[in-house]
Structures are given as C-alpha cells and as structure tokens.
Amino acid sequence: MLIRLSTFCLFFWACMALSAEYISHELKGQVLHIQTDEGPLTVTAQSPNAFEVFYQPADVQQLPSFAIDGIAQPADLTVQDNDAVLVFHTENIRAEINKKPLRIRYYQGDKLLLAEHNGLFIDDKQRGFSFDLQTGEKLLGGGERIVGMDRRGQRFPLYNKAHYGYTTQSKQMYFGLPAVMSSNKYILIFDNSASGYMDLGATSSDEMRFEAMGGRTSYIVVAGDTYPKLIEHYVDVTGKQPLPPRWALGSFASRFGYRSEQEVRDTVKLYQESGFGLDAIVLDLYWFGADIKGHMGNLDWDTKAFPTPVKMIADLRKEGVKTILITEPFILSSSKKWQDAVNNNALALDNDGKPYQFDFYFGNTGLIDVFDQGARDWFNQTYSELFKQGVAGWWGDLGEPEVHPSDMLHNVNGINATGDEIHNVYGHKWAEQVYQHQLSLAPKTRPFIMMRSGFVGSQRYGMIPWTGDVSRSWDGLKPQVELSLQMGLFGLGYTHSDLGGFAGGEVFDPQMYIRWLQYGVFQPVFRPHAQDNIAPEPVYHKGKTKDILRSYVELRYAMLPYNYSLAFENSLTGMPLMRPMFFEDESDLSLIDEKEQYFWGDALLVKPITSANMKEVSIKLPKGAWFNFWSDERYDGSQTITQVTDIKLLPVFARAGAIIPMTLPVLSTDNYSTQSLDLHYYADHSVPKSSAVMYNDDGKNRHSIRDGSFETLTFSADREIHTQSGTDKLAFRLSTKGDFKGIPSSRMITLWVHNWPQGVNQVLVGEKALSLIEDKTEFLNADRGARWDSETNTLEIKFSWQKDAMVSVQ
Structure with a gap:
C-alpha cells in the first residue's frame, strides 16, 4: 500500500508541474525578465551571491516577499543567449535556464549547486517547487524541529504551531523556517508565507519539495565558499541582526509569573542580597x-x-x-x-x-x-x-x-x-x-524584542527568539543545542531556551536545574523561566545549588567583553554565537550530525551534560590542542576523550592559541567597564601565532557601528621557540582603534599566559622591565609586575595600557 501511494504521489506531482517554455528575455538593472508561455518569470540578482526567482503565472494571486530585506546589492551581470540555454551570471553564481521545457540549474564555478526538478507546480489546492537532491547531500534547516541535525529524509509541516511541554522529538514547533542549508554550500529559501509542507527527500529520496496552499511562487538561492560565508551571504539578502543592547547579555529574572508589584520588588532585592547579577x-x-x-x-x-x-x-x-x-x-x-x-x-x-x-x-x-x-x-x-x-x-x-x-x-x-x-x-x-x-x-x-515565532529574515527586526514551552525535565534539556544551532544557521543567532525548563515538573531536580543553567551561561540569553510551582530564579534556591550558580552568573558577567564581541561579529556577518562542529572541518560531513556539543564563539568548545547521574562524559576534540577551561589540562585534538564529571563544572575547553578577554564581574551592565581587563592567552607550541579582536562601545547607541562610535582592541601573540637552546620567547601586542564617548583613557591589564612551561628571565612592557614577583600575596597587591606559577604553569603579567603596547617575555 505504501509503495502504491508513493507511486501515485509521484505521478500526481508530475502532472501538476508547469511545462513552461521560453519566449523572450530582457535585462533591466539587476532583474532578468523572461517571458514564457505560462506568464512572466523574473530572476533578480539580489547580491553577487544570490538569485531571487519569481514565477508569475496568469491569474494567480501573489503576496509580497517577506524574506528579502531592502534593495538588491550591486553585482556584475552578464547574460549569454545560447540556442537552448540562457545563462545569467554574477561574479560568484550563475543560473543556466533551459528554454524548453523551462528549468533552471545553479552553479558556483564548475560546481552544480542546485537544479529544479519539475520546477514550479501549481493547481487550485497547492503551489510550490521541486528540486533534485544529489547523492550524499545533507540538509539542515526548517527552523525549530527536533529530528537531528541532518533533516534529509524528513517531511515537515510549514505551519508555526505551539508544542507545549515538548521533549526529544518534534516535527512541528513554534518557529518554522521554509529554508534549507545544503552540505553543497547553498541555502534555498521558499519565500512563501502560507501553510504547507517541506519534503526533503521523504517521499522521493532524490527530490526536495516545498508546497503551500497559497502565497508567493518565489524562491531564493544563496551560494558561499564556506559555511560562515554562506551565512553572511544569506543575511546580506534577508537582513542582519542589529546589535542588541549590552544588557541583553546579562542575567534575567523571569517566571510565569510575578503576581504583584511586591513580588517583583522582593525578587530584585533577593538577587541583590544574594550577590547575583541582574539586568x-x-x-x-x-x-x-x-x-x-x-x-x-x-x-x-x-x-x-x-x-x-x-x-x-x-x-x-x-x-x-x-x-x-x-x-x-x-x-x-x-x-x-x-x-x-x-x-x-x-x-x-x-x-x-x-x-x-x-x-x-x-x-x-x-x-x-x-x-x-x-x-x-x-x-x-x-x-x-x-x-x-x-x-x-x-x-x-x-x-x-x-x-x-x-x-x-x-x-x-x-x-x-x-x-x-x-x-x-x-x-x-x-x-x-x-x-x-x-x-x-x-x-x-x-x-529589545523577544518573540517565539517568525519567518526568514525576522532577525533584521532585532528579534530574540526562544524555544517555547519546553518540558522541565532532562528530556527537555537534551534538544536545546540542536534547536539553537539550527536557528543560528539562518540568522537567528539569539535563539535560547527557558533555562531550567518551563512546563510541568512537580519536584525540584537540583542536578537538572544546575546543568541547564550552566549551559545557559554559554548560550545567547541567560533567562531562567518556568511555571512558578517551582521557583525558576536561582536566588530562590539554597545551599550548593545557589553557590554553584552564583559562580556561573559571575562568569557570565566576567565574559561580557568576549560575548559582546560575538554579538558585534553577528551584527556584521550573521555569524552565530553558538556554532556547530562542522564549521571546524567542512570536508567531514559526519560532523553535520553532531548535536551534543558546540563552539561558543571561536575560542570555546562546550559539552552540556543532559542526562542524570552521569559519572563521566565523552568529548570530541577537533584537530589542534585544547585546554580544560577550569584546570588548564592540555589535550591533543582529533580524538574523543572521557572526563569524570563534577556537578560544579560544565565541560568547557579553550582552543590552543585563543585569546579571551574578560573583566571584573558586576551586578548590572550599568556598571560594566573595560578599564580593567583580564586577557587569557592559551599558549601552545602548535600555534606560534594567534590573534583576537574585542569590540567595545557604550552598549546602547543604535548607530555606533554606522557612525564609527566604537573601538576595536586587537590582541596578537607571536611565539618563538628554539628547541636546541630551550629558549621560549613571546611577543604579545595590544592595539586599539576607534573612539566613542566614555572610552577609557587607560586600562589595567592582567595578561594570563596559560601553559607557559618554564619561568621567565625578563618581562618587558615596551622597553620597561617589570618586577618579577614570587610571592602570590605581594603580586595580588601590586599594580605592576609578573609572576610565574610553577604549579599551574601560568604566567601572570600586570601593567597599565593606554594605546599600543608590546609585552615581551623571555
């Protein structure tokens, strides 16, 4: 019966496909107008890396594009008219339009990205498009779904719908996206707002289909050489997320719900009395x-x-x-x-x-x-x-x-x-x-706009989505990495969860709660939220739970220089704050399936613990060297390691060569300052040169990037190791560029050189030598100086910095 139904569907689909034929064409600006015997077709170069394709059959009501943001970016265009094929080029992508029957194929260089299968199909009940799928091609996308990272072989409803109390499986949730990212490095957007389905090789294994009961008969193809570039080209067309206020990266108190003014005031007071930051x-x-x-x-x-x-x-x-x-x-x-x-x-x-x-x-x-x-x-x-x-x-x-x-x-x-x-x-x-x-x-x-549903391009309105009314359980925690990673690939880089879980839960589970909030420190918005039969805010809990989470909230505030720089990068390029493992090695398609761990920015690898009573946890380390964030223990990459768990510690690893800026934790971002910075440099012989850029502004000016009212702080490390003589030299440079009202005139820097294997003979800032201090208490009280800790192999260097500086260690 299943075989017969599938065969019938394929026959039915083929009968509906329009067999349009080319009549003529004209290029006007960046729009190629093609007249067919079924009606007009326009192919618009939305950028040098993207085409919008809009079929306009006669007597079909069309709705506006909701995915595209503004005016197309300039592109160099050429049109070649061959006997059977019309070829439309930008610098980076081309469309080959077969004239009879009319079908379009897309290429980047000699590489075939995507080809229409039957192209547009339409009747009184549905309209949409079908495309060929290539052997071995993996597909991400569809928005919030819990089915695994590779969505090929799935058929989803295109209808945003609440899924109350979801856990480890869901094909239909609050925020669907009619878009896919392919391992062949294209993004395909079905620019249609109507109820429908996306079929990613479920009905026919080599065919991808988007179908809807009405709406716009249009799609967009975006190409890129790498996954980060592909995302950047995608947000060039659909819109970039504006930089949020800095306080959005602080700590939130939230519940369903505060029933009185007094309860609100009491909660804020308890945060303050408990020493928890709150924004x-x-x-x-x-x-x-x-x-x-x-x-x-x-x-x-x-x-x-x-x-x-x-x-x-x-x-x-x-x-x-x-x-x-x-x-x-x-x-x-x-x-x-x-x-x-x-x-x-x-x-x-x-x-x-x-x-x-x-x-x-x-x-x-x-x-x-x-x-x-x-x-x-x-x-x-x-x-x-x-x-x-x-x-x-x-x-x-x-x-x-x-x-x-x-x-x-x-x-x-x-x-x-x-x-x-x-x-x-x-x-x-x-x-x-x-x-x-x-x-x-x-x-x-x-x-600041937090919403739980939207469409392709909603990021351009500053939308901060969350993953809805998740079950307050371990099974509710398990899919959160997958959900945020999938959304981040499509511009929605601030997708986050109700920390601790929202729905249900009759008995407080401190282990699950701690593990969820620990993960929350390394995701875009730190916002515990739940039904109030159990308090969602950490300040209402006691003992070890409260003490552990206080230290993590302090870490969240200490990491603001790093986290805010991730937000800045996202606003410029669309690069998500949470990044999937397959960004690390684009040739290894198996990494696409990884949903248990992720990168927080470029420097940190995070492995949430999502099951109860785990005695040990396995972490897949990418190539290179990696350091335990808490202990500085070094590991070679390209292997899976096993670590004993500790309820106080979430598995987090720093990349060799990483430079992570941090500052003193505060109780509100109102008091945030970069006047004192801790720079954590993870030195390793495998990475002789590395650098990082930190972004800083007033935290609220909407036009800071446009008007240049910001500064960038660039840190670079250049290490010279002589194996024969056993000498080890480090040149660490600090430089700033830019200005804004309130910028610090000078900064106190503590440079932490992790994994420094030996003592030092001399530390210079510029040409001035720093005192080498052995006593730890004396060093803590000093304004300047250097100290090597032989137990941890950490070199600490304190100095004052105004504009540009060079720290030399030998």
Missing part, C-alpha cells in the same frame, strides 16, 4: 490581570496588584534592572480594550467584514491584524504609553498565532489574505511593527 526582570501576563483567563487584551496595569507601576519601574532602573513586559496580539471580548479595538478596526475580519471572534484557552477573542497599518497604529498606542512609563523591552508571546482561523481575513497591501495564506509571517510582521515603532520612539536606542 532585567520579565513580567508575564499577571501585570494586566489577576487571573490567567479573561484579561488578555487589557494591555494596561492591574493597579490592585501593581499599585505604583511607574515608580516600580523607575526604582528598579536605579538599581540597574530593566523592565520587560509581555504582550499578546489577542484582544478578548471580555477585556477593557475590546470595544476600542472594534471601533478602530484593529481586528482581523470574517467574510462578512466583521471582527472575527473565536474561542481559545484564554477566552473569546479577536486577533489584531498586524498587516494593516491602521491596526498597527492602534496597537502601537499601547507600546507608546508603556515606553513613556519606562518599559525597556518587549516580550511578544503566542505570535504563531497560537490559534489562527484558516478563513480569517487580513489586509496585506490591499489584498484580503486568509489566515492560512499568511500564518507563518504573522510573528514576523508583529516584530517589524514593534521594532519600527520602537525606533520612532527612541531612534538612538537599541530595541
């Missing part, structure tokens, strides 16, 4: 209603529970704590804003032109039409008022939307589009609305 507190739905049901859409303070919200926000802000509020796009008919929303035409409509009302968990409701400008203006009044009150960031929840009638009508550029036609871009357009409005309110300040 933001996130208020769930109780800020506008005393109960879970019946109040959604009030969009205003419940003054019984929060009698002085403006004063509360101001008081918290004085302590360095920013307030983030949840909002949802549902307006209940029982809420205070219902009639106002109806009167202002803010709600999506039914077929009779009336507000579409339906029931869901929270009550009878309508849904704000975020595609309609008038509805957006109405919704923005709430954000304007709350911003005036001092709210610093926005949390958009239920934005799939969680319930979305298929026949609901939305105003998309004057087109009545159904819920099913635009479902997958609802969260995307909501994020756009909030982002653009926030910029109108505070043009110079970086927005």
